[in-house]
Amino acid sequence: MPDQAASGYAFGVRVTELRLSAVLLLIAACLLVGAPGAQAQIDRRCFTNDAGTRCYYLHVPPGVAAGKPLMVYLHGCDDPLTHPRPSGFSLTRVADEMGFVLAYPLQDQAANRQRCWNWDKAENQQRDQGEPSIIAGITTALIEEFQLDRARVYLGGYSAGGATVTNLGATYPDLYAAIAPMAGAPYRTKLDGQAIIDAMGPRARPMPTFFLQTLFDQISNIVIGRTNLAQWLAADNLADPGSAPALPTSTQVLVLGPGLPIPLTVEHYASPRGCELAQFTTPLLAEHALGAGLLQQDHGIEIQRNLMRFLLAHRMPPPAQTC
Numbered sequence: 029m030p031d032q033a034a035s036g037y038a039f040g041v042r043v044t045e046l047r048l049s050a051v052l053l054l055i056a057a058c059l060l061v062g063a064p065g066a067q068a069q070i071d072r073r074c075f076t077n078d079a080g081t082r083c084y085y086l087h088v089p090p091g092v093a094a095g096k097p098l099m100v101y102l103h104g105c106d107d108p109l110t111h112p113r114p115s116g117f118s119l120t121r122v123a124d125e126m127g128f129v130l131a132y133p134l135q136d137q138a139a140n141r142q143r144c145w146n147w148d149k150a151e152n153q154q155r156d157q158g159e160p161s162i163i164a165g166i167t168t169a170l171i172e173e174f175q176l177d178r179a180r181v182y183l184g185g186y187s188a189g190g191a192t193v194t195n196l197g198a199t200y201p202d203l204y205a206a207i208a209p210m211a212g213a214p215y216r217t218k219l220d221g222q223a224i225i226d227a228m229g230p231r232a233r234p235m236p237t238f239f240l241q242t243l244f245d246q247i248s249n250i251v252i253g254r255t256n257l258a259q260w261l262a263a264d265n266l267a268d269p270g271s272a273p274a275l276p277t278s279t280q281v282l283v284l285g286p287g288l289p290i291p292l293t294v295e296h297y298a299s300p301r302g303c304e305l306a307q308f309t310t311p312l313l314a315e316h317a318l319g320a321g322l323l324q325q326d327h328g329i330e331i332q333r334n335l336m337r338f339l340l341a342h343r344m345p346p347p348a349q350t351c
Contacts, residue, residue, distance in 0.1 A: 102185030184208030221262030287330030303351030
């Protein structure tokens, strides 16, 4: 969630710098210094529709593109990957490993001085309007150009990007098979799932959703993340009653290892219909900026693999069905 909106959000409880321990600061230094960068061939393109123009970076893995899945990733505010050119964006490595096309749309600084996606504006919370129409347009154009698998199209993002993912998940459930609104915000900052169902309209269905929320996030805090999870689970049950469990069906603790520099808790929400409908990952001893780094740099690549394993496990189901 972008900085300028955080103070006005009802569930925004800021975590002061004094609460970040010396251990956290040490971990931050370890993560940000000396991490190897992923080098990949990334092409810059632009897309224009009636709502405006946004450029994006595109990475196509080796081999024939036709039939591959598509992942669209939305950055947060003033993300270093947005200017002048992305470097060390390790999700390109995961794209090569798992065989999906990766697109990285860029917010125009003329639209937002801090390069935040304007997720909180009314025109960006509706289908076929504003920034969602541009992102959906990029998605559709790539599907058609490369003949990608329409049943395996995914959208993820962090911070302002994560909040925008929620907007598109609610307004384009027929385009994205699964989403990852990480460190984002609930749709229209509502508590209930009915807002999502109303936005989905006749396209309403349960939406497989991956969440990531750092424990000490001082911008989009853990309460907001939990509210986001609860809203999506409620919407799932409105679309298909009984499809989403209210509590985790299992929980893991992942310890330090290659590509996993801090411990995580991972909650799994398995549907009785036969698929995992939600996953909630909490990096411990991390705050907002560190969470962004875990999703973009080599030191967090195992988290990125977990993200894509979840998304790629889902295909677009028939209307109103869970899996």
